[in-house]
Amino acid sequence: xxxxxxxxxxxxxxxxxxxxxxxxxxxxxxxxxxxxxxxxxxxxxxxxxxxxxxxxxxxxxxxxxxxxxxxxxxxxxxxxxxxxxxxxxxxxxxxxxxxxxxxxxxxxxx
Numbered sequence: 001x002x003x004x005x006x007x008x009x010x011x012x013x014x015x016x017x018x019x020x021x022x023x024x025x026x027x028x029x030x031x032x033x034x035x036x037x038x039x040x041x042x043x044x045x046x047x048x049x050x051x052x053x054x055x056x057x058x059x060x061x062x063x064x065x066x067x068x069x070x071x072x073x074x075x076x077x078x079x080x081x082x083x084x085x086x087x088x089x090x091x092x093x094x095x096x097x098x099x100x101x102x103x104x105x106x107x108x109x110x
Contacts, residue, residue: 020091029082036077043067 032040046067047060078085 016091016094020088023084023088026084028085030078030085031080033076033079035075036073039071039073039075042071
């Protein structure tokens with residue numbers, strides 16, 4: 001195959017997006033800190049205490065956001081980050097950088 005470097009980069013970027021999409025369907029194996037686990041439990045309790053069985057997902061989501069705003073978490077969330085999340089973070093970091101045409105190609109605008 002006689003591709004120029006930019007064509008190879010675009011092709012690899014497309015493969016990276018496919019891999020990222022596949023990773024989104026796999027389970028996260030990160031180990032959360034005890035402090036963050038307790039915080040998540042408190043947020044769930046807050047939602048339960050401030051909604052009813054008749055509440056829809058939007059109302060529950062609004063209460064969860066309300067909790068996060070009124071009681072923001074300041075500590076360390078993850079004790080051990082899994083390989084899945086590390087790879088996804090690298091991809092997201094790449095996409096958030098100014099990568100010009102490569103970013104447009106990854107995003108599906110070739």
